[in-house]
Every structure is written in C-alpha cells, then in structure tokens.
Amino acid sequence: MIETRLKALGHTVKWVEFSLGPPLLEALGLGGIDLGQTGDAPPVFAQAAGADLVYAAAQEGAGTGxxxxxxxxxxxxxxxxxxxxxxxxxxxxxxxxxxxxxxxxxxxxxxxxxxxxxxxxxxxxxxxxxxxxxxxxxxxxxxxxxxxxxxxxxxxxxxIARPNTFFLANRGFAETRPEVLTAALDVLDGVARWAEANRGEVAAILSKGTGVPLAATRRAVDRANYRIGPLTPQVVAEQQSVADRFHALKLIPKPIRIADAVWVAPARNG
Missing domain, CATH: 3.40.190.10 (Periplasmic binding protein-like II)
Structure with a gap:
C-alpha cells in the first residue's frame, strides 16, 4: 500500500528494522532513514542530543501494554x-x-x-x-x-503515565518533501484503521512474522491502540513531562521544548 502510494510521488520505500528506538532515531537524525516509529523516551534523548528530527504523528497509549x-x-x-x-x-x-x-x-x-x-x-x-x-x-x-x-x-x-508512541521524521525530509510525508502518514492511518477492526488477523500476521506465540501476540494486539493522529496539546504536554523528568534526573544534558520539534502538516487544498 505505502509502496504504491509513494511510487506515484517518485519515491521507493525501503524498510529498515530496528529492535529499539534509540538506534532508530540515531539513523533518523543522520538522514539514514526518513520516517520511523518509537516510544516516548527515545525522541527526548535524541532531541536533547541535537538530532535533526520532528514529531510527525502520534498513537496515544492506553498503558496496558x-x-x-x-x-x-x-x-x-x-x-x-x-x-x-x-x-x-x-x-x-x-x-x-x-x-x-x-x-x-x-x-x-x-x-x-x-x-x-x-x-x-x-x-x-x-x-x-x-x-x-x-x-x-x-x-x-x-x-x-x-x-x-x-x-x-x-x-x-x-x-502511572500512559506511554504514547510517535512517528518521527528527519527534519530536512519533512521540510523539503511534506507531500511525501503526508502521503505516508495517510497510508499508515488507513492501515491502522484496518488493524483496529481486524485484530485477530493482525495477531496471526504478526505471530507468523515474528515467531512470537499466537496467544502472547493476541494479548498484545488486543490491548494496543493503532489509531494515528496529530500531536494534540495534551500529548505534547505529556511528552514535555517525560523530557522534564529526564532532565531533572540529569539523564539528558539540557532542558528541551517538545513543541519546537512538532511538525505542522501543510494545509490541504480543497
């Protein structure tokens, strides 16, 4: 789906797998990848380290996972x-x-x-x-x-505190090719909506692809939120609290402002 949509815009899709958010964001900041998904803490550390990235979309967490x-x-x-x-x-x-x-x-x-x-x-x-x-x-x-x-x-x-998940993009990519980023997020949103309505099939696909037992995969899938949306003021505030917590603990070297890294999608014609 995403491959077909982006091919029409002159782009090919290359999937790169990461086991953790920090190395994914390191690659993102260096321009090795254009778009990736992580939990709440990795982008805080990346932004504090000067990584050139932006928050493109969010999946609000329920916390049960x-x-x-x-x-x-x-x-x-x-x-x-x-x-x-x-x-x-x-x-x-x-x-x-x-x-x-x-x-x-x-x-x-x-x-x-x-x-x-x-x-x-x-x-x-x-x-x-x-x-x-x-x-x-x-x-x-x-x-x-x-x-x-x-x-x-x-x-x-x-x-305690719901762990939101984010789609992050390389800032240069987001600023120079916003139409490509918007198209990618549109396709991902469509897949997310399908996943919300077809959890049994999602679990079967993931279990087969990862080797994780079906029962465990189904447990994880049933409590996941797949819906994708923009960063609301509440989500930004929650992410700011994560950043403030790590700064207070001196786990990041300086205070950061999450709002400075939030991408604003261009207005759509029509």
Whole structure:
C-alpha cells in the first residue's frame, strides 16, 4: 500500500528494522532513514542530543501494554519494596520512563534502585533465570512474560503515565518533501484503521512474522491502540513531562521544548 502510494510521488520505500528506538532515531537524525516509529523516551534523548528530527504523528497509549514485572516467587508486593532492588530496563526507552515515573509516584528516587541495563531480548532470558528483581518492559515482551508461571505485574503504565508512541521524521525530509510525508502518514492511518477492526488477523500476521506465540501476540494486539493522529496539546504536554523528568534526573544534558520539534502538516487544498 505505502509502496504504491509513494511510487506515484517518485519515491521507493525501503524498510529498515530496528529492535529499539534509540538506534532508530540515531539513523533518523543522520538522514539514514526518513520516517520511523518509537516510544516516548527515545525522541527526548535524541532531541536533547541535537538530532535533526520532528514529531510527525502520534498513537496515544492506553498503558496496558507496558508494565513492571516480577518473577515467580518474588516477595515484592508494592512499588516501595523496589528500594534497593535490581530492576532491569533498556536505557533511553519508554520502559526507562515508566520505571522512573513509577518510582516517583511511590516516593522513591532513581538512585534508590540498582539499574540493570539490558536490551529486551537479553532481559527476557535473564528474567526467566531470576537474575534481577523486577523488569520494566513493553509488549510483546510483556505479553510473552505474562504467560510464564508465577509471573506477576507489579504495576502497569495505566496506573502511572500512559506511554504514547510517535512517528518521527528527519527534519530536512519533512521540510523539503511534506507531500511525501503526508502521503505516508495517510497510508499508515488507513492501515491502522484496518488493524483496529481486524485484530485477530493482525495477531496471526504478526505471530507468523515474528515467531512470537499466537496467544502472547493476541494479548498484545488486543490491548494496543493503532489509531494515528496529530500531536494534540495534551500529548505534547505529556511528552514535555517525560523530557522534564529526564532532565531533572540529569539523564539528558539540557532542558528541551517538545513543541519546537512538532511538525505542522501543510494545509490541504480543497
């Protein structure tokens, strides 16, 4: 679909797969790719580092697809009991933001836990071995782990702060070829609307393509929001709170203003 639409505008589509948001945005900022999708934290780190990117669209999160997991046999019952514990997460990702926001709500500081920085695939294996006390993670890793015996969700993002997802574009691309970016987002919106109405088929396609068990994939798909829209004032404010949180923790080197990186689509004729 997107290939056909953009070919009419003189562009070919090349799909590039990334396992995490930070390397995707590094490629985006350098012009290696034009458009990509990530969670809430990666663009904050990228903008603070001077990456040349813009927020093109958003998918507002419900929060049910992200959470902090406890392994089988864990004695932990409250967030406060994470103090002094080893908590795994991928640095600079939405799971990082979820963790620090969760700690804040419980009156804990980031320094009250022992961070264990692991990519999701590595963390999944370590979680199964009981190598740390808790794991902040998103779907489908969350959905897969939830199927494990005795695994519990200590807290979900629904209880703390919803993790929005964003489509980001290279600024130069957005400014020089806005018609291409608009066309790409239109096609993605159509696919998203189809996905909302055909979750069973989406789960089957994703399970086959990724190798993730169908039951876990269906669990993740059923609680996902696929709808795509512009960044509303509320979404911008929520993303600004993410940026302010990371700056307060000195995890980014300077304060940033999210509104400065929000792309405004050109008015459509007719």
């Amino acid at each position: 992200s959470g902090i997991l406890l392994p089988k046999g864990s004695p932990i019952r409250t967030i406060a009991e994470l103090k002094g514990r080893r908590v795994a997460f991928a640095k600079g990702t939405s799971a990082h933001n979820l963790l620090v926001a969760t700690l804040e709500k419980a009156g804990l500081a980031y320094g009250d836990i022992e961070p264990v920085i692991l990519a999701p695939a590595d963390a999944a294996a370590a979680f199964a071995r009981g190598s740390f006390d808790a794991w902040s993670i998103w779907d489908p890793y969350l959905a897969i782990a939830e199927g494990g015996e005795g695994v519990r969700v200590l807290s979900s993002a629904t209880d």
